[in-house]
Amino acid sequence: MCGIAGLIGCGDxxxxxxxxxxxxxxxxxxxxxxxxxxxxxxxYLGHRRLAIIDLSPAGHQPMLSDDGKIxxxxxxxxxxxxxxxxxxxxxxxxxxxxxxxxxLLRGYQEWGIDGLVPRLRGMFAFGIWDDPAQTLSxxxxxxxxxxxxxxxxxxxxxxxxxVGALRAGGFAGEIDPQAVLEFLEFGSVxxxxxxxxxxxxxxxGTILVWKRGAVTTRPYWTLPEPDENxxxxxxxxxxxxxxxxxxxxxxxLFADVPIGALLSAGIDSTLVCWAMAKLNANVTxxxxxxxxxxxDEAPFACETAKLLGIPHxxxxxxxxxxxxxxxxxxxxxxxxxxxxxxxxLRVSRAVKPHATVLLTGDGGDDVFLGYDFHRHYFRxxxxxxxxxxxxxxxxxxxxxxxxxxxxxxxxxxFLDYITGGLGAVTRAHSGIPYYRSRGLFxxxxxxxxxxxxxxxxxxxxxxxxxxxxxxxxxxxxxxxxFMTKVDGATMHYALEARSPFLDHTLWDFAAKxxxxxxxxxxxxxxxxxxxxxxRINPAVASRKKQGFAIPVERWLTTRWQPQIQDILHxxxxxxxxxxxxxxxxxxxxxxxxxxDAPMQLWFLLVLENWMTAGKGAPADPTLxxx
Numbered sequence: 001m002c003g004i005a006g007l008i009g010c011g012d013x014x015x016x017x018x019x020x021x022x023x024x025x026x027x028x029x030x031x032x033x034x035x036x037x038x039x040x041x042x043x044y045l046g047h048r049r050l051a052i053i054d055l056s057p058a059g060h061q062p063m064l065s066d067d068g069k070i071x072x073x074x075x076x077x078x079x080x081x082x083x084x085x086x087x088x089x090x091x092x093x094x095x096x097x098x099x100x101x102x103x104l105l106r107g108y109q110e111w112g113i114d115g116l117v118p119r120l121r122g123m124f125a126f127g128i129w130d131d132p133a134q135t136l137s138x139x140x141x142x143x144x145x146x147x148x149x150x151x152x153x154x155x156x157x158x159x160x161x162x163v164g165a166l167r168a169g170g171f172a173g174e175i176d177p178q179a180v181l182e183f184l185e186f187g188s189v190x191x192x193x194x195x196x197x198x199x200x201x202x203x204x205g206t207i208l209v210w211k212r213g214a215v216t217t218r219p220y221w222t223l224p225e226p227d228e229n230x231x232x233x234x235x236x237x238x239x240x241x242x243x244x245x246x247x248x249x250x251x252x253l254f255a256d257v258p259i260g261a262l263l264s265a266g267i268d269s270t271l272v273c274w275a276m277a278k279l280n281a282n283v284t285x286x287x288x289x290x291x292x293x294x295x296d297e298a299p300f301a302c303e304t305a306k307l308l309g310i311p312h313x314x315x316x317x318x319x320x321x322x323x324x325x326x327x328x329x330x331x332x333x334x335x336x337x338x339x340x341x342x343x344x345l346r347v348s349r350a351v352k353p354h355a356t357v358l359l360t361g362d363g364g365d366d367v368f369l370g371y372d373f374h375r376h377y378f379r380x381x382x383x384x385x386x387x388x389x390x391x392x393x394x395x396x397x398x399x400x401x402x403x404x405x406x407x408x409x410x411x412x413x414f415l416d417y418i419t420g421g422l423g424a425v426t427r428a429h430s431g432i433p434y435y436r437s438r439g440l441f442x443x444x445x446x447x448x449x450x451x452x453x454x455x456x457x458x459x460x461x462x463x464x465x466x467x468x469x470x471x472x473x474x475x476x477x478x479x480x481x482f483m484t485k486v487d488g489a490t491m492h493y494a495l496e497a498r499s500p501f502l503d504h505t506l507w508d509f510a511a512k513x514x515x516x517x518x519x520x521x522x523x524x525x526x527x528x529x530x531x532x533x534x535r536i537n538p539a540v541a542s543r544k545k546q547g548f549a550i551p552v553e554r555w556l557t558t559r560w561q562p563q564i565q566d567i568l569h570x571x572x573x574x575x576x577x578x579x580x581x582x583x584x585x586x587x588x589x590x591x592x593x594x595x596d597a598p599m600q601l602w603f604l605l606v607l608e609n610w611m612t613a614g615k616g617a618p619a620d621p622t623l624x625x626x
Contacts (some may be wrong), residue, residue: 001062003027003048003491004129004148006188008136008210009156013039019048023160026168030075030161032493038071043129043136047073050494052255053081053356058097061579062113063105069131072105076124076146084119104128113207119222119250123498125202127159136210142221142504143363144191144204144479147487151199152220155213164333164615166199173197175616179334180578181448184603188479194618195334200489202519204479207610221504223474224511225467229298232522237513238530240380241368246533248500249275249446253283255551260355261285262347265300265543267370267528268361270308272500274536276359277308280516286310286354291316306535315350316393324550325563325609326469329519331492334625337603338481339550344489347425361502364487367510370525372544377425377466378515380417384462392419392459416540420623421461422468430523434600436541438587444577452476453618556597556605564588564603572611573604 005023017039024035024046033049033055040043046060078084081100084107087094094104099312100122107116108128119494123145127136131596138159140148150159151171158171166172179195182188191201202208232240249272253259263285264272273285285305289298289450298314305312324342330617333347351358365371369378395415402412416424432449441448461468490497500506510518519524524545533541534599556564568588571578584604591597610616 002050002073002075003030003161003165004061004075004125004127005130005158005160005169006044006073006136007156007169008043008129009213010042010044013041013044018042019158019171020044022166023158023169024027024548026046026165029163029494032494033120034104038060038064038361040071040129040131042134043071043126045071045133046071046131048497050356051328052077052257052463052496054097054099055256056097059099059103061137062250063101065105065109070109071118071129071131072101072108073102074124074126076122076141077252077364077496078103078120078122078127079503080119080121080256088243108137113139113209114220117207118195119462121503123502125161134212135256135417135433137368138202138208140202140204140206142205143502143507144483145499146501147484148202149194149199149249150202150208152212152215153198154160155537157210157215162333163194164198167196167333172199177444177448178450181432181445181450181610183335183337183431184435185450185452185538186598187599187603187606188481188484189334190476191607192475221310223471224508226514227512228514229515230335230389230512232513234517234527235277237517238527238534240509241506241527242531244503244506245271245280245500246275248503249359250279251503252498252500253279253281255357255514257356258354259283259357260351261359261361262351262361263301263305264361265297265304265524266545267532267541267543268364268501270304270361270532270540271364271528272312272359272361272529273308274306274532277310282311283359284354286312286351286358286359287312287314288350289314290344304536304540309539311625315353315354317521325560325605327492328606329613329615331487333615334486335603335607336484336488337599337606338485339602341485341489342487342550345492348472348490348493348495352495355495357496358490360486360499361501362482362497362499363507364525364528365545366473366482367501367507368525368528369515370528370532372524373469374466374604375412375519375524376521377417377469378519380414381463381465381515382416382461384421384465387418387459389459393417407576409559418462419459420457421463421465422472423455423457423461425465425469426455427470431600434598438583440583440604442577442579445579449461482626553599554595556601557592557595560605561592563609564601566606567608571608572607578607579604 005020007016007020027048031050045062062073067578079102084103088106095102124141124270125146125148149163151166160166174197176197179189179193182190184355189195206219208217261283263269276283286296287301290296327345328342402408406463411430431544486497508623529541568585574581
């Protein structure tokens, strides 16, 4: 796990070096073990290394071909690199190291970028400079586990692992008001844009090629859709899922540094630890405890560890949580309001002294359908497919009656989903309208809106609402929030997170399974729960989903009141025209009186902290090439 940076097409070698050095310095926390820079007449590459496989200098980056004409910077891990290496050796390639980075380099020489990428199994973001061809190839893994940010203008392109690195190199423009609106709606900036103008995120499963000043992008993987005509049985699906999970865990146990595993009370991390035990891996499982908290998962996790017979260690979080806001702001270069990110930061800090690689259960809920809304939308879809023509029009006539009765809010939304589809889901979220109705938006946001709130409504969309939502979720939340949360928190403490449930072969299989099978009998994650029931314990299989998070709504009216008061007396958001003067004070006063705050107030606090920390200041234009 590392940090990468590069600048291509800059005609001033001195400025190119200065800019890349600034970017590499900005990502030093991602790779504390070593730093490397290399250059050609038209390209400059930089790297920070967190050594995981082959700790020797042979794994140093940028890694160059034998003749020095091709250079590679890589962040991530290729889990099937031994298999690829054996194939390349049969084809006559000789290796100087024992790391996966060199497999990428030799693989590019043998197969080219389009022949290499489909063979890769892992999490990755890398850049390859081919000097003879004057071509840069940037590639991001299929599920967007690893970030890759770039800025292309005036025939040149700069790239890095973080938005902050590009800003440090002088490539970020002003704050994008549309990105601010997205943050206030979702709590994160989507992968479709960056908080800064002129900065873009390479989409998951995409190859970007820069060639002599021109940029093209092309997808190489998309999420499969369910095969409604599949003849696979539930028993076969369970057996194949178990096989793929064991294989995925086995591949992720290769490292030359200590490995740990995160064990909560949930289904997914329990299955990862069960697979480790079955594979006879001598890996310690870690549970992060919050003593005295009603959501403390440690007792259940200890019980599971005993059932599995695995080494287990409970790490308690400190009682002092006052610096959580500062830690959150330091770890993420864009405003990021996911409350569980603070928990993930504390987990990473607690585990780092014991391990450098951490196996997690991330991803199981998303492809095997583990959230309540998955079941909710599936039921809506089933009903929509049975309704006669004209039902949507009839509902539109009856809807005003439901609007007038607050108790009917939930059934009203459910009927909206049935007759309107994904567009009804995006409208039900209380985001932008909340701020607008309370007069919070200042002149810089006045009249602004986001396209996600303007999707069309139709009865046809209601009949496909779950699949439409899964595509939307993967593009909007899964990468922008879930993947960003884990990468930002773990890399802040130079910890490599690996999730077996994020293996694309597992997704290729599971995503094609019919919804009825993944939600068999109305049970969330029915296939995974069946494996737990058979292999571990029926009681563990029936546990409700429980996630460790920070109760921000409550803390905003208690322990974080001093921060709120500071904002009220000296708000940069109001001073710079993002919010109307006095509007924030009214919202804070209302929340304090109620003893509970809305998430919108939390997002405003996060955005304010991001602004006052200086992360929203314009980039130094003297650094970037022009």
